[in-house]
Amino acid sequence: MERLRALRRTTWAGSGLQRAQSFLILATLLYRASHLTVGVLAVAQHRQGHPVQYLGLAAALGLSLLLYGTALARGWFDRRFVWADVLVTGCLLPFALYVWGGVRETPALGWAMLLGGSASAVVSVALPRIQALTALVALVVTHLIGYHLVGASRAVLGGHVNSLLSSAVMTWVFWWYLRRQGRLLDEANARALAAETQKARYAERLQHHRALHDTVLATLTTLAAGGIDANAPEVRERCAKEAAYLRRLIQQTADEVPHPEMGAALEEAVSSAESLRLRVTAQYHELPPVPPEVAAAFADAAREALNNVRRHAGTGHAYLTATGVPDDPAAPGRPGGAVVTVVDRGPGFDPDHPVSGLGLRRSVRERMAEVGGHATVDTAPGEGVRVELRWPA
Structure with missing residues (x-):
């Protein structure tokens, strides 16, 4: 890598x-x-x-x-x-x-x-x-x-x-x-980059295979053996989480496999929210490689935004989208960044009178600012909440 x-x-x-x-x-x-x-x-x-x-x-x-x-x-x-x-x-x-x-x-x-x-x-x-x-x-x-x-x-x-x-x-x-x-x-660099990318994708597939073996396959094997009640609430909850994980894998095309560091960090934040019974629809598209501290900041800020949905939105469902940003043509040689959005369809709130305990300033804005990023919150009463995380700012 x-x-x-x-x-x-x-x-x-x-x-x-x-x-x-x-x-x-x-x-x-x-x-x-x-x-x-x-x-x-x-x-x-x-x-x-x-x-x-x-x-x-x-x-x-x-x-x-x-x-x-x-x-x-x-x-x-x-x-x-x-x-x-x-x-x-x-x-x-x-x-x-x-x-x-x-x-x-x-x-x-x-x-x-x-x-x-x-x-x-x-x-x-x-x-x-x-x-x-x-x-x-x-x-x-x-x-x-x-x-x-x-x-x-x-x-x-x-x-x-x-x-x-x-x-x-x-x-x-x-x-x-x-x-x-x-x-x-340029041709030599393109060949080397293609080879390294192929190796990274292969390693990513191995990661997914191991994860499927430890989660979905283990659950299906247990159900097939008849050792547990398939209608038990905890079993249904686990199946729902693993179905959401499979859905995200299917949505990722060969060119849309998330970069291991950022993709894994965001997936961990999503899994953490799902373990608290929040349903998350997540999509990733051409995530770029970012420094480890930036990936951690994205994940921590996204986790707090998802926690806010769970605590305040009252919908039980959030949407997370992560995508890469193309290079800036005005600054040749400078790589593009990434944008992560967390959206809910809850009641929203008045941005001039935010709800106490949202943690937007310390846990979201400050985390992104520490790594040179930026966080914005778009909301209005009855319009839900949209949190956008962007790096670089």
């Missing part, structure tokens, strides 16, 4: 593709940071430099923050900002330095041309093929025209164009390899 929880945590940490994307964002960010460092040093050496040079450096810094900041926040590059970086930083900046910044020498223009290399790296992985080729052509043409204007040698021009294209090709190769490895990792 520990291995199954570890595999689930690995899945929650992100798929192989998400990890590949995060790595590539970081790698290209460091590549851009190295080029910006060269720009800062180059502009700083010319203390009497033209203000346009400082403005150009500021624009490159701003666009870099926008491009990589949104990529880190969203998990991948926004194509709009990629194109803005290509057009402004990679294409317009060198010409602006030449026309308005007084740049007439190759070294003074080199730092701006370097930014085209880190722009090409992002282009090769963030844009569709046709768009990527178009952007690369625009960057190459900028290099050819820009270095021709400042009279750069063919060696300098060839070296920078080679660096620009090599950056694009190598980044694309890295991206292809990382995606492939990510898919292989």
